Amino acid sequence: MTTARLARRADPLRGLLVAAAINLVWINASEVARYFGLVMPMMRAALSEAPNVAPMNLPVFLVWGLWDTIVQAAVIGFTWLLLEKIGYGVRNALAAGAMVWAAVFGVLWLGVFNMNLATPKILLAALPWALVEMCIASLVVNWSMTRVADAP
Numbered sequence: 001m002t003t004a005r006l007a008r009r010a011d012p013l014r015g016l017l018v019a020a021a022i023n024l025v026w027i028n029a030s031e032v033a034r035y036f037g038l039v040m041p042m043m044r045a046a047l048s049e050a051p052n053v054a055p056m057n058l059p060v061f062l063v064w065g066l067w068d069t070i071v072q073a074a075v076i077g078f079t080w081l082l083l084e085k086i087g088y089g090v091r092n093a094l095a096a097g098a099m100v101w102a103a104v105f106g107v108l109w110l111g112v113f114n115m116n117l118a119t120p121k122i123l124l125a126a127l128p129w130a131l132v133e134m135c136i137a138s139l140v141v142n143w144s145m146t147r148v149a150d151a152p
Helices: 003-010 012-046 058-086 090-114 120-148
Strands: none
């Protein structure tokens, strides 16, 4: 077992906490920008005949906060598990990010689209952005577990 791998095993919590702190900011910023910049205006335009589409109020913000927390836990936890199993590295982190993206966002938007609550245009805007978001979050996990956990 390599020294770096031993160091990761000795203090993985430090790396995970750093990943969580960075991804807390990254995922929240990305989700807010995607929602306000793309999804909300497109949903309101596509579903203009439905009352109160994509409202902005405290209960909605609280649900978005819960969503962001779940997404963050999923990407950090699953990426860490996958990288521990298959090995750390950029390629593996990107693969982990793509897998988390398919499981979380792919399923979400497929369901929303299947219920006729999203247009192909919305999917083509939201899904690539979410893929980039998850891949960057996974790269943060890879970096934090290989650099921060190894630091003295």
